[in-house]
Amino acid sequence: MEDMLLLIPGPTNLSKRVREAMAGPQLPHVGAEFYSMFKETVGLARYVFNNEKGTQFVFTGSGTIGMESSVVSLVSHGDRTLTLSTGYFGRRMLMLNQIHGARADHLEFTGGKAGDPDTLRKKLRKAKYSVVFITHVDTSSSVLNPVTELVEECSKAGVLSVVDSVCAIGGVPLDFDRLGADIVFTASQKALAGAPGAVLIAASQKAIEHMEKRKAPIESYYMNLLRWKPIMEDPKMYLATPATQVLLGLREAMFEAKAEGIENRWARHKKLGELTRSKVEGWGQKLVAEEGHRADTVTSFWVEDGKAGPIQKTLEKEHHVMVSRGIYDDKDRMIRIGHFGILSPEVLRKALDSMGSVMEELGAAPKRVAVTKQRAKR
Numbered sequence: 001m002e003d004m005l006l007l008i009p010g011p012t013n014l015s016k017r018v019r020e021a022m023a024g025p026q027l028p029h030v031g032a033e034f035y036s037m038f039k040e041t042v043g044l045a046r047y048v049f050n051n052e053k054g055t056q057f058v059f060t061g062s063g064t065i066g067m068e069s070s071v072v073s074l075v076s077h078g079d080r081t082l083t084l085s086t087g088y089f090g091r092r093m094l095m096l097n098q099i100h101g102a103r104a105d106h107l108e109f110t111g112g113k114a115g116d117p118d119t120l121r122k123k124l125r126k127a128k129y130s131v132v133f134i135t136h137v138d139t140s141s142s143v144l145n146p147v148t149e150l151v152e153e154c155s156k157a158g159v160l161s162v163v164d165s166v167c168a169i170g171g172v173p174l175d176f177d178r179l180g181a182d183i184v185f186t187a188s189q190k191a192l193a194g195a196p197g198a199v200l201i202a203a204s205q206k207a208i209e210h211m212e213k214r215k216a217p218i219e220s221y222y223m224n225l226l227r228w229k230p231i232m233e234d235p236k237m238y239l240a241t242p243a244t245q246v247l248l249g250l251r252e253a254m255f256e257a258k259a260e261g262i263e264n265r266w267a268r269h270k271k272l273g274e275l276t277r278s279k280v281e282g283w284g285q286k287l288v289a290e291e292g293h294r295a296d297t298v299t300s301f302w303v304e305d306g307k308a309g310p311i312q313k314t315l316e317k318e319h320h321v322m323v324s325r326g327i328y329d330d331k332d333r334m335i336r337i338g339h340f341g342i343l344s345p346e347v348l349r350k351a352l353d354s355m356g357s358v359m360e361e362l363g364a365a366p367k368r369v370a371v372t373k374q375r376a377k378r
């Protein structure tokens with residue numbers, strides 16, 4: 001496992017510094033060392049979100065806790081909500097709304113299409129929703145949604161908006177203070193390059209007031225954001241034992257992000273995205289996401305039905321590179337490459353060249369020799 005390069009859409013490769021930070025003696029969640037480490041972690045989370053105005057949360061749990069705590073904290077039974085989906089994770093958000101008793105409507109965009117702000121505007125005119133849920137990058141389709149425009153429609157309509165940015169923050173531009181969304185969340189194991197186990201959530205003042213004013217109590221202990229709020233200000237208070245080692249790693253990963261500079265990090269991810277897409281198209285494969293809405297953190301593409309498994313296995317066995325397949329129905333005909341975190345374009349290029357040779361070996365991509373002959377004829 002040691003020399004396996006992870007090109008799956010999370011968890012991602014950890015830097016030496018992050019691994020070393022997690023490998024020390026068990027840090028207890030009580031005591032001055034933890035308190036100062038925690039405060040620093042929350043401060044760094046503010047930096048990666050650009051959240052100076054809102055409340056910043058960091059607590060133990062995976063990205064799904066970010067999804068579910070947004071729903072549980074904002075939505076009461078019978079509230080009318082709208083979920084805009086562009087893939088599997090949008091549909092999961094819809095399911096969470098249904099589980100928690102919302103009258104949950106669905107605005108679905110399929111076939112690699114991104115969410116359309118005009119369609120959203122029309123939908124928001126037809127019914128009075130309390131919250132709209134949007135996925136920034138759906139990791140199943142690699143569709144990048146135009147969150148700025150979508151959130152703007154919600155703001156104009158006076159509706160709260162929640163953005164699942166699990167597969168984006170750290171790799172794709174996001175500025176919480178300027179965006180104007182009410183909740184934005186991510187998880188530690190993707191473009192921030194920490195280990196799995198921490199969720200990072202930013203909430204606007206309006207979102208907090210909505211939670212405080214709601215008539216029905218928030219039906220959760222652990223996923224109630226109002227319970228976590230005082231802990232963020234004073235980590236001496238106890239709610240549940242945090243995964244301290246995960247937080248140590250996350251703090252270090254965010255130190256690295258800050259040292260790189262968030263804008264430089266976005267620029268590096270842009271290069272990673274462009275490189276991956278040009279290689280995939282060079283192999284003659286079709287990208288899942290439509291042009292202009294392709295994420296720089298993950299790339300999904302179609303392969304001949306039945307080829308995804310052999311491509312994945314051969315790449316692992318022969319080149320120690322791990323990629324993912326599609327989710328559920330797409331598992332035999334889709335490959336997903338995660339390209340985020342600490343990855344450099346040089347390392348990615350080498351891995352993609354190995355992947356190109358596997359594709360060729362398995363007859364999943366046009367042979368290079370044929371291309372050379374065609375060129376020679378001209």
Ligand SMILES: Cc1ncc(COP(=O)(O)O)c(C=O)c1O
Pocket residue numbers: 009010062063064065067089135137138139140164165166167187
């Ligand atoms: C866009 C998106 N949202 C939510 C999740 C759920 O995160 P987790 O698997 O950490 O619970 C994922 C996981 O890949 C994701 O990609």
